[in-house]
Amino acid sequence: MFESIEWLPIIPSTNDYLSERLSQGLRPGAVCIADGQTKGRGRLGKNWASPPGANIYLSFYWQLPRSHPNLSALTLVIGLAVLEGLKKLHPFPETVGLKWPNDLWHGDAKWGGILIEQFSRGAKTDPMVDLIIGIGINVTNPTALPVQCEHTDLSTIWGEAPERSVLIAVLLKQLAIFLPLFETAGLQPFLPYWDGFDRLKNRMVTFTAPEGVQTGRARGISPQGALCVEKGDTRFEVHSGEVHTLSV
Numbered sequence: 001m002f003e004s005i006e007w008l009p010i011i012p013s014t015n016d017y018l019s020e021r022l023s024q025g026l027r028p029g030a031v032c033i034a035d036g037q038t039k040g041r042g043r044l045g046k047n048w049a050s051p052p053g054a055n056i057y058l059s060f061y062w063q064l065p066r067s068h069p070n071l072s073a074l075t076l077v078i079g080l081a082v083l084e085g086l087k088k089l090h091p092f093p094e095t096v097g098l099k100w101p102n103d104l105w106h107g108d109a110k111w112g113g114i115l116i117e118q119f120s121r122g123a124k125t126d127p128m129v130d131l132i133i134g135i136g137i138n139v140t141n142p143t144a145l146p147v148q149c150e151h152t153d154l155s156t157i158w159g160e161a162p163e164r165s166v167l168i169a170v171l172l173k174q175l176a177i178f179l180p181l182f183e184t185a186g187l188q189p190f191l192p193y194w195d196g197f198d199r200l201k202n203r204m205v206t207f208t209a210p211e212g213v214q215t216g217r218a219r220g221i222s223p224q225g226a227l228c229v230e231k232g233d234t235r236f237e238v239h240s241g242e243v244h245t246l247s248v
């Protein structure tokens with residue numbers, strides 16, 4: 001599935017590197033890894049601090065049918081692939097998991113994240129959509145995240161971390177198993193994995209709904225991948241945006 005892998009020194013952003021090459025015959029499965037990024041980007045317009053040498057900055061190009069029923073849930077599956085792949089190298093404590101939709105968490109500290117960008121090059125009738133999928137993982141430098149959130153890294157979680165190339169190899173191997181399954185079967189086969197890694201389950205969270213900021217208890221995800229939150233008799237489904245945990 002991953003036919004070409006480029007490992008570059010320091011570039012602005014691995015997502016940008018691939019998206020700039022979409023019109024130049026880039027083939028699905030192309031992977032770009034950088035030692036460091038000068039303009040690393042996170043979700044919701046945030047920066048992704050990317051000091052050289054310490055962490056994983058990886059993007060790949062992939063296509064999915066425009067008609068795929070669970071396109072927006074892809075990001076959850078990428079997070080699950082990261083955890084499933086890495087845990088084959090070293091078990092994780094139970095405190096490691098995902099904060100919906102795709103923050104890699106240990107306790108309440110973030111150690112990685114995923115940025116998926118969708119491109120429409122051709123006509124809207126093009127049966128496939130182009131996706132650039134970016135994965136950032138703190139390996140030995142916990143300061144590589146926006147200062148607003150608590151952060152950690154894999155070497156702190158595990159006590160030591162293998163070479164980045166070893167981590168990347170298991171990640172790509174797991175992605176090559178999960179992505180074709182997601183393409184054919186959607187999110188359904190991944191729901192039990194999510195349950196095992198859900199770091200928000202039963203926690204009080206705040207989120208923004210059309211009617212304003214709401215607080216409720218997180219209750220897993222819907223079959224489509226939305227975060228379910230209960231507030232009294234009301235059940236919300238959160239489809240986008242950011243969710244914050246409360247310590248009650």
Ligand code: BTN
Nearest residue numbers: 013040041042043113114134136
């Ligand atoms: C997040 O906000 O949690 C997502 C962070 C995604 C960072 C990765 S690092 C590789 C790729 N290139 C980027 O510029 N961003 C993503």
